[in-house]
């Protein structure tokens with residue numbers, strides 16, 4: 263995926279120096295092999311247990327990434343009609359799509375029902391009522407799993423923990439049975455499963471296994487109430503290594519889930535919605551050092567990528583490794599805060615990094631394949647960066663850099679002549 267040769271950092275067989283020179287910086291670079299290898303790890307870990315891997319589109323929604331996953335046979339987890347249209351545009355199969363999210367609009371439901379998605383993960387009674395009505399209007403039945411909130415502590419950053427009672431997500435466990443009974447009486451609804459998603463960047467099996475246990479109890483209660491379900495959707499959330507984290511590997515994670523479901527003695531297919539763990543480590547953000555400066559307390563490496571290009575460090579105080587792509591170091595290394603051009607003190611990519619660098623050097627921010635480009639913005643009127651996909655010794659620009667004119671393309675000036 264990313265490797266060093268003569269100290270120089272490569273993406274597969276392409277030197278990142280070449281991409282920085284030809285495409286410019288800032289720029290996202292993804293490894294095709296890295297993405298495919300992780301998707302296959304999920305698929306093979308299931309062995310013959312019936313499963314659906316629905317890649318969480320929000321982690322990285324570039325069409326080329328969606329297409330290569332579609333070609334592997336992946337399904338998709340979406341949270342908006344925009345993501346649905348991306349999946350369809352990329353050649354994804356509508357019947358493989360799971361629709362998550364707390365605020366689905368009627369027009370989004372209509373579109374998803376019309377193309378025939380696999381399942382709606384419903385997050386409230388009000389949503390259930392709206393979905394039932396929209397489906398009836400179209401003369402179809404909406405396939406539904408109710409997303410329950412198992413109230414487990416995923417021990418992750420509060421902004422990405424979704425399985426606690428305080429969170430806006432899902433229906434509380436103690437209201438779930440009543441919600442299913444209501445759904446069972448609705449002509450526009452067809453119940454197919456039970457769903458949950460407890461958070462992101464989760465580093466141990468325990469919260470996942472706790473959640474499975476609670477979901478299986480609910481499945482038992484449903485069976486007793488004559489509401490059979492055929493699938494368990496256990497969401498995404500497996501963490502990756504940004505620094506020294508030790509998440510379970512994909513095989514261990516999947517085997518643990520399969521075993522826990524198997525022990526229940528129920529024949530349930532398993533749906534997973536992994537995002538970060540498929541694309542996160544398969545991407546970097548390249549950024550060039552514009553200036554080095556120091557004050558009495560700190561050395562700064564001022565680079566050409568900012569919080570508008572990569573938001574995670576500013577938003578979650580997330581730590582991502584930052585390395586020089588030409589290598590070197592040792593004795594000449596100094597401690598830098600790596601900061602961007604945006605006019606915000608929080609515009610930081612990383613603090614206190616030991617780097618041997620000069621003005622003009624290119625740095626790689628590692629682990630930038632998930633929640634990187636997709637969270638970028640035009641803040642400070644900065645065109646969003648290009649995305650490059652590397653495949654062996656070739657690379658393709660799969661999204662070009664935005665132009666300055668595109669910044670104001672949708673705007674108008676009503677008072678001008």
Ligand SMILES: *Cc1c(COP(=O)(O)O)cnc(C)c1O
Nearest residue numbers: 318362462498499535536537538
């Ligand atoms: C964000 C999200 C995912 C993906 O989470 P990762 O941590 O990237 O694996 C899956 N399902 C739902 C419902 C989500 O909101």
